[in-house]
Amino acid sequence: MSPVEQIPAAGSEPMAAAPARPSRATLVNAALGLGLLAFGLGAWAMGEVFMVTLATKVAILAIAGAGLNLVLGYGGLVSFGHAAYFGLGGYTAGILAHHALNYTPLFEWPFLFEGTTSMPVIWLTAMVIGALAAAAIGALSLRTTGVYFIMITLAFGQMIFYFAISWPAYGGEDGLPIYVRNGFPGLDTLDPLHFFGLVWAVLMAVLGGIAMLARSRFGLALQAARQNRQRLMAVGIRPGGVLLTAFVISGAITALAGALYADLNRFVSPSMLSWHLSGELLVFLILGGTGRLFAPLAGAGLYIALEHLLGGVSDHWQFFFGLLLLAVVLFARGGVIGFLAGGKRHG
Amino acid sequence: MSTILLIEQLLNGLQSGLMLFLMAAGLTLVFGVMGLINLAHGSLYMVGAFACAGVAAATGSFWLGLAASIAAAAAAGAIVEVAVIRRLYARDHLDQVLATFALILIFSEGTRWLYGSFPLYLNVPPSLSGSVTLPGGIQYSLFRLAIIGAGLAVAVGLFLLIGKTRIGVQVRAGEADREMIAALGVDIRRLYTLVFALGAALAGMAGALVGTIQSVQVGMGEPVLILAFVVIVIGGIGSIKGALVGALLVGLTDTMGRVLLPSLFDLFMETSAATSVGAALASMAIYILMALVLVVRPGGLFGARA
Structure with a gap:
C-alpha cells in the first residue's frame, strides 16, 4: 500500500479510490455490504429463517450505529445516550401502529389522526421526532465538552428511559406490542426475505448518504471540528452549529433504525432506551474501527455473531465478551476494518 | 399531606443524598486527579x-459484613487500577468509556455466575433495628438514621483527609498539576492506586448500607452510577464540596418530587391522571434540575472548568 493512500482521514475512504484501482478500504466495505446481502439470501435459500432475521437485526443495528458514527467517528463527540433516539423511533412506530390497529385517534386537533401502519410515514415521523429530541438534548449538551458531554448525554438518555417506564399509557415497563408488522407499498413485510431486503436497502442508502455528507463542505467542517476546533473557528466556521447539525442528523438516523427494530420484533419496550444499548452502539463502532464508514456494519455483525456463538456455549457469554472488548480497547486499536484495510486513521 | 410524612420524606431524601455522595466523591476524585471517567464505579x-x-x-454479623464490604471493594479497586485502569490514563475518553464498560460486563456477569440472578437480602443488625421517636413525635427507622450519621461522618472525614493531611495535599496537587508533583518526588503511581482504592471503598460501603435497606442483586450499581454522574455534573467535576451539595440536591429533589408532584397535580386534575403525570414528571425531576444548572452554569455549581 503506497503512503499516498494512507493520508486521507476518516470518511474520505472513497476519495482514496482512484478511478482506476479501488483502495483496500473500498474493497473491504464492498465485501461487508455484499457479504451481509449474500448471508441473508443464502440463509433464505437454505431455509434458515432465523438466520435471515439475525441478518436483518445486524442491518438495523448497523443503521443505528451509522447514526452514532456520524457524530462520534466524524465529529469526535462521544454520545453515550443514543439509545434515546433509538427508543424514541421504536416508540413512534409502536404508538402510530397501536392507534391505527385499535381505531383510536392519536389526536383530533387540528385534524383527526388515527395513526398509521405505513412504513414510509412511520419512518418520516420517527426521524422528525428523533431530530427534535436530538436538537433539544444536543443544544444543552453541546454547551460542554469532553467527559461532561459523555455524562450529560447519558443522563438525558436515562431521563427518557425513566419517563417511558413511568408513563402507563403505552405499556410502561411492560412495553407495547405491534400485532401486525407495518406495511411498505409493494412488499409483503411479514415475509422475512422482503423485510430483510428492505432493511438492507435502507442501510445502503444511509451509508451512501453519510459517505456523500462526509465529502461535502459540511462533512469536512465536521471532521475539522474533531481535529482542531480553534483552527475551524479561525477560518470563520462556528463549530457549535456544525456539531449540532450533525447531532440532529445523527438522532434522525438512529430513530429510523429504532422504528425498523420495533417492526422487526413487533414489540417496543423501555429496554430499547436503556443505557446498555447506548453502550453497545459505542462498542459496535470500536469493534468495527471508529470513523470508518462501514464500522457500524462490521461491529454489529461481529457483535451479533459473537452473541450467537458464545451464547450457544455459555449463558455467561457477556463475561467473555467483556474480556474480549477489554483486550480490543487496550491492545487492538483500529478495529476489524483497521485490521483488514490497513492505513491509519488520523486525528 | 401531613407535616410528619413530609419530615420523614426529607430524612429519606437526606439519607439517599448522603449515599449518593459516597458514590460521587470517589468518581469525582478519580476524575479530578487522574482525568479518568470510570463507568465501573457502580x-x-x-x-x-x-x-x-x-x-x-x-x-x-452485619458489622463484619460491613468491614468486609469496604475491604473487598478497596481490594477490587486496587486490583482493577493496577491491571486495567492504569493503562487508560493517557487514552482518550472514548477508550476509557469502552474499557470500563467492558469491566461492567465482566463484573456483572461474573457476579451472576457466582451468586445467580436472585436478589439477596441483608438483615438490619439487631442493635439498629426498630425505630426511634424523634422530637415532634415522628417515628423513624433507626437504621436509616444511622446511615445518615455514617454518611455525615464520612463526609467530614473526607474533607479533613483532603484538606488537612499530607495525602490530601498530594491529591490536591495532583488535581492541579500531575507532572509537577511527580517531578517533586511524589510516587504518582502509588498515589493513583490509593485514590482509586479510597473511592472504591466509599462505593463499597454505600453498596452495603443501601443493599441492607433494599436488596443485593446484579446490576444494582448502574442506576446509582448514573445518578452519581448527574450529581457530578451539577456539583462540578473534581470538587468534593460540589459532590456533597449536588448529592443532597439530587437526593432531596428525587425523594420530594415523588411525594409532592402527584399531590401538586391533584389540585387541578383527576386523581388517576394526576398520579401518572406526577410520577412521570417526578422520574424526570433530577434531569430537569441538571438541565437548569447546565443552562446557568455549564461548569457545574462548584466547577473550576467548563
Missing part, C-alpha cells in the same frame, strides 16, 4: 454489597 458498589451479604450470611 460495579465496585455492587462488589461491596455482595461482600457484605456473603460475609454477614457466613458469620451472622
Whole structure:
C-alpha cells in the first residue's frame, strides 16, 4: 500500500479510490455490504429463517450505529445516550401502529389522526421526532465538552428511559406490542426475505448518504471540528452549529433504525432506551474501527455473531465478551476494518 | 399531606443524598486527579454489597459484613487500577468509556455466575433495628438514621483527609498539576492506586448500607452510577464540596418530587391522571434540575472548568 493512500482521514475512504484501482478500504466495505446481502439470501435459500432475521437485526443495528458514527467517528463527540433516539423511533412506530390497529385517534386537533401502519410515514415521523429530541438534548449538551458531554448525554438518555417506564399509557415497563408488522407499498413485510431486503436497502442508502455528507463542505467542517476546533473557528466556521447539525442528523438516523427494530420484533419496550444499548452502539463502532464508514456494519455483525456463538456455549457469554472488548480497547486499536484495510486513521 | 410524612420524606431524601455522595466523591476524585471517567464505579458498589451479604450470611454479623464490604471493594479497586485502569490514563475518553464498560460486563456477569440472578437480602443488625421517636413525635427507622450519621461522618472525614493531611495535599496537587508533583518526588503511581482504592471503598460501603435497606442483586450499581454522574455534573467535576451539595440536591429533589408532584397535580386534575403525570414528571425531576444548572452554569455549581 503506497503512503499516498494512507493520508486521507476518516470518511474520505472513497476519495482514496482512484478511478482506476479501488483502495483496500473500498474493497473491504464492498465485501461487508455484499457479504451481509449474500448471508441473508443464502440463509433464505437454505431455509434458515432465523438466520435471515439475525441478518436483518445486524442491518438495523448497523443503521443505528451509522447514526452514532456520524457524530462520534466524524465529529469526535462521544454520545453515550443514543439509545434515546433509538427508543424514541421504536416508540413512534409502536404508538402510530397501536392507534391505527385499535381505531383510536392519536389526536383530533387540528385534524383527526388515527395513526398509521405505513412504513414510509412511520419512518418520516420517527426521524422528525428523533431530530427534535436530538436538537433539544444536543443544544444543552453541546454547551460542554469532553467527559461532561459523555455524562450529560447519558443522563438525558436515562431521563427518557425513566419517563417511558413511568408513563402507563403505552405499556410502561411492560412495553407495547405491534400485532401486525407495518406495511411498505409493494412488499409483503411479514415475509422475512422482503423485510430483510428492505432493511438492507435502507442501510445502503444511509451509508451512501453519510459517505456523500462526509465529502461535502459540511462533512469536512465536521471532521475539522474533531481535529482542531480553534483552527475551524479561525477560518470563520462556528463549530457549535456544525456539531449540532450533525447531532440532529445523527438522532434522525438512529430513530429510523429504532422504528425498523420495533417492526422487526413487533414489540417496543423501555429496554430499547436503556443505557446498555447506548453502550453497545459505542462498542459496535470500536469493534468495527471508529470513523470508518462501514464500522457500524462490521461491529454489529461481529457483535451479533459473537452473541450467537458464545451464547450457544455459555449463558455467561457477556463475561467473555467483556474480556474480549477489554483486550480490543487496550491492545487492538483500529478495529476489524483497521485490521483488514490497513492505513491509519488520523486525528 | 401531613407535616410528619413530609419530615420523614426529607430524612429519606437526606439519607439517599448522603449515599449518593459516597458514590460521587470517589468518581469525582478519580476524575479530578487522574482525568479518568470510570463507568465501573457502580460495579465496585455492587462488589461491596455482595461482600457484605456473603460475609454477614457466613458469620451472622452485619458489622463484619460491613468491614468486609469496604475491604473487598478497596481490594477490587486496587486490583482493577493496577491491571486495567492504569493503562487508560493517557487514552482518550472514548477508550476509557469502552474499557470500563467492558469491566461492567465482566463484573456483572461474573457476579451472576457466582451468586445467580436472585436478589439477596441483608438483615438490619439487631442493635439498629426498630425505630426511634424523634422530637415532634415522628417515628423513624433507626437504621436509616444511622446511615445518615455514617454518611455525615464520612463526609467530614473526607474533607479533613483532603484538606488537612499530607495525602490530601498530594491529591490536591495532583488535581492541579500531575507532572509537577511527580517531578517533586511524589510516587504518582502509588498515589493513583490509593485514590482509586479510597473511592472504591466509599462505593463499597454505600453498596452495603443501601443493599441492607433494599436488596443485593446484579446490576444494582448502574442506576446509582448514573445518578452519581448527574450529581457530578451539577456539583462540578473534581470538587468534593460540589459532590456533597449536588448529592443532597439530587437526593432531596428525587425523594420530594415523588411525594409532592402527584399531590401538586391533584389540585387541578383527576386523581388517576394526576398520579401518572406526577410520577412521570417526578422520574424526570433530577434531569430537569441538571438541565437548569447546565443552562446557568455549564461548569457545574462548584466547577473550576467548563
